Amino acid sequence: MREFSLNLLSNQKPLFFQIYSYFKDEILQGQLEYGVFLPSIRSCAQSLKVSKNTIESAYHLLVSEGYICNIPKKGYKVVYQGDQNVYDNLFVSDDSYNKNIHLDFRYGNIELASFPFNQWNKVRNTFISDNQSDYMVEGKSQGEYILRKELSRLLYESRGVVSNPEQIIIGSTPQQLVSLLCQLLEADKYIIGVENPGYDGARNTFLNHGFQVHAIPLTGDGVSIEELEKSDADVMYVSPSQQFMNKMAMSQEKRQQLIQWVFSNKYIIEDDYEWEFKYEDGYLPSIQSLNPEKVVYIGRISKVLLPVSNLSYIVLPYDVLSLFYSKMPEYDQSVPRLDQLTFSQYLSDGYWYKYLQKMRKQYEEKRKVFFEAISHNMGTLVEIEGKDIGLHTFLTVKTDKTESELIALGLKKGVKVYGTSRYWFHTTGKYPTVLLGYGALNCEQIYKGTKLLAEAWFESG
Template sequence: MREFSLNLLSSKKPIFFQIYRYFKNEILDGQLQYDDLLPSIRSCAQSFEVSKNTVEVAYQLLVSEEYIRNIPKKGYKVVYQGETKPQHNTSTSDPSLTQTIRYDFRYGNIELNTFPFHHWNKVRNTCIAYNQSNYIVEGKAQGEYVLRKELARLLYEARGVISNPEQIIVGSTPQQLVSLLCQMLETDKHIIGVENPGYDGARNTFLNYGFQVHPIPLTEDGVSIHELKNSHANIMYVSPSQQFMNRMTLSQNKRHQLAAWVHSNAYIIEDDYEWEFKYQNDYLPSIQSLYPEKIIYIGRLSKALVPVFNLSYLVLPYDVLSLFHSKVAEYDQPVSRLDQLTFSQYLSDGYWYKQLQKMRETYEEKRKVFFEAISQYMKHVAKAEGKDMGLHTFLTVKTDKTEAELIGLGIQKGVKVYGTSRYWFHTEKKYPTVLLGYGALSANDIHNGIKLLAEAWFE
């Protein structure tokens, strides 16, 4: 592997951001190409003479923007393949190179024109005016206290989370915070249970740190307690508000069963994924509210609500918080002080709550159009999960075609959907499942895109 060099003293930007930007430019310039391995976190830290945590934050930013991916037991590989450009060489075997994508159902894309940039910039400018001297000194490693105080209030009011500001750690992405957790926990004392299918970012991070990971299958109302008890796992990673793949909400009975299970085990890691976008008024409180001493709570700021920066957060039980202070000698806060102070004031002034209500209405309308189109064009040949939640769905198609064939046929019609095999852990599927996000598409585009997919797959 070639050597990488970077003059970290030549910029006033945070070190993790300089490393992130350096590798991003290497990828965009073609110096690092698809499937190339990046240097390990340890070797990169040694080369740049920085902490491993600083490199980890930089790598997680690249992961969040889908430039690289963490491959268990191998390291970080480049997965970016450049912009899709229409070609006219009919001999190519890759249809994505010969078609212009008209409707991109990319998960994570959102509608930007509804975000109140004028309100955000007003709050940001106020923070700059009143806090200029504060940017010169280093901020709190766990995050700005005023932000953690606002988060504690928000989480208690909205999710029933019981916490104090000192229990909260601010980070950039959930995967970066899972990596931070791995630095606190001992691999020889903990076996991790993960939902199968489920969020691969957390699963791969646990594997990369050397933990034993057991896939726990799902039942109709959530993770199988029977399989969990038989797995020997003593930590369970679960998404009770919106299960990532099946889009189910964990029942109240199952939540109490998990709380009973953790009584004689180590911890539950509760990933409260997309709790903001459940469209029916049947919210269930977090599992953390049932057993705060045993629940490690992870949340994130939805990009659909505040698309201008990444922010996630951990709420730690006090015994795990003591591990953070004793085992994580250096934690370089990945979120800028200005972004933290701005969002804290944005919350305090009530803008976030107004934006949440507006975006729920916007995305609920899109969701209705999406499921109406599925019912109209694929009623008996496909099943979509998550009719009352989220900004995306997983579509299981009753066909003998493969996942790759479905994606390729869609591209030939100018419609891009995405594969889901990565979310399963050693499990054979009866029918292929594809991922569709509809946050950035208009109602008309959603309808037309689904119609074209039906033509591509079934005619």
């Protein structure tokens, strides 16, 4: 690892954020190339004369944003390879547009300043202080029992999920837990149905593990049961709280139909994606609550609510859990034990619930501004999916331009939006659809960004 220089300023942003920003800039500028290892947490802390917790928080934020990954027993490795968006490459011959991006509607970006770091660090530091002499780094392979117990309670109270702590396995991301599930099931014995369009991370993971995958189209209230029954699929992957592309919430009738379907099949895999951010209608209980023996339940703590760590979970029916014990007795836990223990106490102390209510109000206000801005600046020239849930939406643009052309025209105005072709097995829409996330933008930026997009798309001839 080469030498690095960084002057930390105590009167500026938090120290961990300054360190995160420094390494992020080094990576984006190509000074830290793909495959290079960052200095160890210990050596970096000694060099910068800060605590290891500060370095760990900075590194975890880089991991969460995909710049680095943690390789057990080796360290933190740069995995960022630049913007690989093929649509940008069709129209941008150099980095001039990216350097001039002023407004980025990237899904997953958040307002980091809103997170109550003081509370989080207080809980974390108290735990460290109380366990200095007997702290075990490795922890439990399934995840810490105290966290799994808290999650079991949280999921039952919030989603009706019926589980015991031993059925829960902690992981970093839903995609990683899907990969775990693929290692428990046998590819030659199961055929997977996936929503079309739907979450490509899960679909590609099944394909990469050798499973036969069938694309099941969507109807107005969820996956088509008729098409599912016509297919050979005996496992169905669904996201009923917020279907990723159409942003619909699956109706109670459709959930019951799925439960009827699974009686004569293997499993439903329920990805309860961003259930925390539903604003208007009441929550429907999870599908898992209707038949716990036949549903594998996957979820994650939203990065809006926990930006310092990736933390996801999977609830396994007991017959699948027995496969975990027999096939993966040496499973390496991917979430640092300190993060797990801190979050379990954060939940237990009630901080998480209080913060969730605050963020719901904050993002509901952004959502209202976003839709008002779209209506004012674009009117009937676009159709909007996802009005009642989540931190992003999809715009179907009524134009003869292509998806890539819309992205390129936005870039010329300094506004970045994202394509959606990757979420389809087979694209059937008449008009192109783009993805806009508004979590990290303030209300003024949201309005300005939509105005610039309207000028780019509808005044360009």
